[in-house]
Amino acid sequence: MTAWKEIDQHVKVWMNYARKLILAQIKTDVQVSTKSGPNDLVTNVDKEIEEYYVKQIKLFFPNSLILGEEGHKDSGMLKHQGYFWVIDPIDGTMNFVKEQENFASMIAIYYNGKPLLGYIYDVMKDKLFWGGPACQAVYCNNEKLNSPANLSLKDGLFGASCPMVLRNYRGINEVISKSSGARIVGSAGIEFINVMSGKLCAYLSFLRPWDYLPGKILAETLGLIVKTIDGEPVNVLSSTDVLVATDNAQSEIFKIINNY
Template identity: 45%
Template sequence: MNSDELKDTVKVVRNWLVEARDNVLRKIDSRLKVDTKSGRSDLVTNIDRANEQFFVSKIRQFDPEAKILGEEGFGDQVDNIDGRIWIVDPIDGTMNFVKQRNHFAMMISLYIDGQGVLGFIMDVINNELLYGGPEYGVYLNSTKIDEVKNTNLSDGLIGLSGPLVINDNFHMQDIAQTSLGMRIYGSAGIDMISVFKGELIGYISYLKPWDFGAGKIFAETLGLKMTTIDGQQLGVLSSKPVLLATENAHRDILTIVKK
């Protein structure tokens, strides 16, 4: 993509997200239709589905040859990373959305032949949009983020998955105790915005492509590390426990994970 194509794509996707946010806020106090997927804590609502259908429709019009991987299944069956792939999470943190009407995000990312091109994470309630990529830069609303301080695990707060901590998977309790404190937000998008703003030094959770697609692009652009929990390369279509952290915190965490 040349610079003009990047600018045009950023402008178009930002407009989609503004419109989608308005749609969600208009319906947020309405009675939701809530269904379960894999279990009682894995929810989907009529607004998740409507939002994904909205994004899929917009992407089909804007980039008709591309494949679309969406959490709720309104896109394509994507089994390889060839070509242009849009990855969509229409409501990230659905439990928060249902129970709190807060702390949830919308996420979109674009990959071409497995390489991250552009990512977008919108904190819906706070109206914060993190967007960009390696050839564009990363911005929070209109402010460019040039770097994230390379903080050690022991000097920062870390975002963790509640179930991983409760079950002490991968020595997660030691990781929490080594940090200055853990935070559990219940939304990958909200956690990752906090990492890229420098509020958290890392985030660990079991994630699927729509959960980490945008964050992976930002991490690679800003010099942070996003890998599997044991430090291996994270494939675009992977569904694994994921570790996002500053380089120093990433090193510290792997030492604990592998002990």
């Protein structure tokens, strides 16, 4: 096994390159197309960064398996002895296109099926959140994060998902009405950052592995709860509802949902 610091050095170089690529193209050279529907976007920049990450991983860590949002998919990841990588070149592509902010580039790294390191890069703010079991800590750039306060639902803002709110999924609107209010950002990566920073007490959305694995590795390192809305463990590599929350908010939300 390669020393984690060596992996970390590589990843930071790659993400720095991805940022430069994004900044160079964001104002002038973004070609947008749709995937599953009109609000599921992909751009040439998403694809270019995924290809770049995949190429670098294969070059420096040749025995790796990789799952990427924009199509790269190796099989047998969970049973793989060695590294597997889950990459989301741009999380929040809609924001990338419409807002030119509030999106993130993300990477999760597992070794022998166990979480090792997670990376969420808020590109426009130039804030890289990284860490995990490998270093038993989470950093924002070079600054070590403290675990956030164990906020109750009533004392915290709730990070919501637009589709869930519109159909009051599992009674989520009652959860929101008992919080300090809802915020909708539109990027799982940024919402994970906001829970880890104590700006939100919780965030709930239906997510795919590349949306939540980097955040899950980081949030759990800080002692936050990452489970399904029913309080079940999130099975790595499944698409599911994912709740990241403080311990207090998680148990309050679980009660409200179960009584709904």
